[in-house]
Amino acid sequence: MAKTTYLEAIRQGLAEEMASDDRVYAIGEDIGLYGGAFKVTEGLLNRFGAERVIDTPVSETAIIGAAIGSAYLGMRPVAELQFIDFVACCFNILTNFAAKSRYRWGAGVPLVVRGPCGGGVSGGPFHSANPEAHFLHTPGLKIVEPSTAYDAKGLIKAAIRDDDPVLFLEHKLLYRRVQDEVPEEDYVVPLGQAVVRRPGDDVTIVTFGAMTHTALDAANQLAERDVAIEVIDLRTLSPLDYETILQSVAKTNKVIVLHEAQRTGGIGAEIAAAIAERGFEHLDAPPVRLASLDTPVPYSPALEAAFRPSVEQIVAAVEHLVEY
Amino acid sequence: MQKLKPARFLDPALDRTSIAPNETLSHDQLITWYRTMRLARACDKKLGALYRQGKIVGAVYLATGQEAICTGVVSLLERNDYFSTVARGLAGWFLRGVEPRHVIARWLGRDVPPSHGRELGLFFADIEHYGIAPYHNGSMASWIPSGAGFALAFKIRKQPRVYVAFTGDGATSPGDFYEGLNFAAIHKLALVVIVENNCFAYSTSTDKQMPVENVADRAPAFNIPSEVAFGNDIFEVRRVAKRAIDHARAGNGPYLVEFKTFRASGHGEHDDMGYVDADLREFWEQRDPLRLFAEYLDGPGGLGETAVKAIDDECTQVIEDAVVWAEAQPEASPDTVGDRLFAP
Numbered sequence: 001m002a003k004t005t006y007l008e009a010i011r012q013g014l015a016e017e018m019a020s021d022d023r024v025y026a027i028g029e030d031i032g033l034y035g036g037a038f039k040v041t042e043g044l045l046n047r048f049g050a051e052r053v054i055d056t057p058v059s060e061t062a063i064i065g066a067a068i069g070s071a072y073l074g075m076r077p078v079a080e081l082q083f084i085d086f087v088a089c090c091f092n093i094l095t096n097f098a099a100k101s102r103y104r105w106g107a108g109v110p111l112v113v114r115g116p117c118g119g120g121v122s123g124g125p126f127h128s129a130n131p132e133a134h135f136l137h138t139p140g141l142k143i144v145e146p147s148t149a150y151d152a153k154g155l156i157k158a159a160i161r162d163d164d165p166v167l168f169l170e171h172k173l174l175y176r177r178v179q180d181e182v183p184e185e186d187y188v189v190p191l192g193q194a195v196v197r198r199p200g201d202d203v204t205i206v207t208f209g210a211m212t213h214t215a216l217d218a219a220n221q222l223a224e225r226d227v228a229i230e231v232i233d234l235r236t237l238s239p240l241d242y243e244t245i246l247q248s249v250a251k252t253n254k255v256i257v258l259h260e261a262q263r264t265g266g267i268g269a270e271i272a273a274a275i276a277e278r279g280f281e282h283l284d285a286p287p288v289r290l291a292s293l294d295t296p297v298p299y300s301p302a303l304e305a306a307f308r309p310s311v312e313q314i315v316a317a318v319e320h321l322v323e324y
Numbered sequence: 325m326q327k328l329k330p331a332r333f334l335d336p337a338l339d340r341t342s343i344a345p346n347e348t349l350s351h352d353q354l355i356t357w358y359r360t361m362r363l364a365r366a367c368d369k370k371l372g373a374l375y376r377q378g379k380i381v382g383a384v385y386l387a388t389g390q391e392a393i394c395t396g397v398v399s400l401l402e403r404n405d406y407f408s409t410v411a412r413g414l415a416g417w418f419l420r421g422v423e424p425r426h427v428i429a430r431w432l433g434r435d436v437p438p439s440h441g442r443e444l445g446l447f448f449a450d451i452e453h454y455g456i457a458p459y460h461n462g463s464m465a466s467w468i469p470s471g472a473g474f475a476l477a478f479k480i481r482k483q484p485r486v487y488v489a490f491t492g493d494g495a496t497s498p499g500d501f502y503e504g505l506n507f508a509a510i511h512k513l514a515l516v517v518i519v520e521n522n523c524f525a526y527s528t529s530t531d532k533q534m535p536v537e538n539v540a541d542r543a544p545a546f547n548i549p550s551e552v553a554f555g556n557d558i559f560e561v562r563r564v565a566k567r568a569i570d571h572a573r574a575g576n577g578p579y580l581v582e583f584k585t586f587r588a589s590g591h592g593e594h595d596d597m598g599y600v601d602a603d604l605r606e607f608w609e610q611r612d613p614l615r616l617f618a619e620y621l622d623g624p625g626g627l628g629e630t631a632v633k634a635i636d637d638e639c640t641q642v643i644e645d646a647v648v649w650a651e652a653q654p655e656a657s658p659d660t661v662g663d664r665l666f667a668p
Binding site for chain 2: 025051052054056057059060061062063064065066067068069070071072073074075077092093096097101102103104105106107108139140142162163164
């Protein structure tokens, strides 16, 4: 099998769904002729035409609103936000309208909102967000963030086929840096299922997205010292796969929750609380949270490196837990 | 407190105190529309009473004084056209077949579809059975981008259908109004925006909401046609709305109609309207849409006073019966509170 990048895998998944289901269409800023700011939708306009690859004005609420309206009529819109930071512009229509709609009226909204998230590329305060915590607190919305090309394709296809709104976070650091063997035949990665990326008996690291790779780097270093890390990649952030998390904690008895978004009120707080509530008797040490600082994402490489969790921080946290 | 000045009550060119159609209409049509409006008025009166009796908890929002607009517009729609409105367009729901007993039961929080106790009676959506689309709360204009999405689906599917978004003067201030209309205009979508300018957004008069005289004055920014008309004359509503609907259906893009009207009750029944000048109320009371329609039917419309009175009495009775039915419906079981977040 050929190696495929994370970005190409998303494009393949989207194109396959568009080819097999004429209800699926793409909408967003600069996604047609230009192929998207990161080129995720490159080539789709030529293949599917302007009625299914729709360029819009700079209007995030119009993009998501129009996607919602068409979804009510059975279309399967895939809306791109050029940077996921701009989801703040359409927060209202996404949370108050799309996410509540089934509960209010039984009217489902099969919508995918996708866009590049995350830092590590000197994107600065407006192009680096990890917004999952805002939406974790929004009942009725699902959240997905793949860490591999295989999952990126399988999850985008599952998200498009899902009958409810899905926020699909693509970590921009991974777009061209991560590649896998990706099957050409149709497959999906089901929503709601975490995966154990690396098995180990000593400490569990629960993470997702780009931090999965940071955790694996730390685990490799620690393996040289005979510390066996189990790395869980959540893949879906809402609903969370607590079964996989708790099974691992029952085995290792020590856990780090690692994410790139800011620490306070982050998804790590929710996961740590759930582990304390539901797995307390398995814990030999308090759960540890590793996350970014409680500041906006800084621009300069030196500041951003100080802002984001590092391999060194993970190693230090593991040492702390091992000695606890 | 600054009051609206009499000169701003209504442009004299739009004003009238009697109405007449300029199309041939059957008695059946006239009766259907009058009955729909009367039913909405009777329902509103009862909803206000139920609120004051403490039977409707939370709040209740009425449509009193605006019945002609939704009735006239919805009377022009095909069955597979869609529209969205809050309960200010109650008569529009009724004209599509929504039953008063269900509306009242929803206000009472009873276990009836489609919300099963999860949503106020203010909001209603049932695309499958009534072609009535979900209506947002939050930004009071989000159904304009969403309506553009319905119209986008019509365009992709090459269906000659129309989506009508009812909205108010207040909802033309949020950015959603501009984003939605801008997008719809660029893509020439079959979106008709009906603005019911009822003089107030809650307590804020239109002169404090916008620097233009009319909402329609904002339409040139989208390069779409717009009109201003008198919204309490159902015949005028049909005349003007027909142009808008025909324009959109023919593939020419969105159309904005602003109907001047008056919210004869408070923003909700908790609102005593102390900010509304007595002259303004009196002015619009003389132009109440049901009064104008009834006077036409009594006189030149040829129905006669007895027939009109019979409709009024029948509507009152329908609402009385609806309340009995609604009050007998069970509340949703607390066991179901977590249900229906996602597809089964």
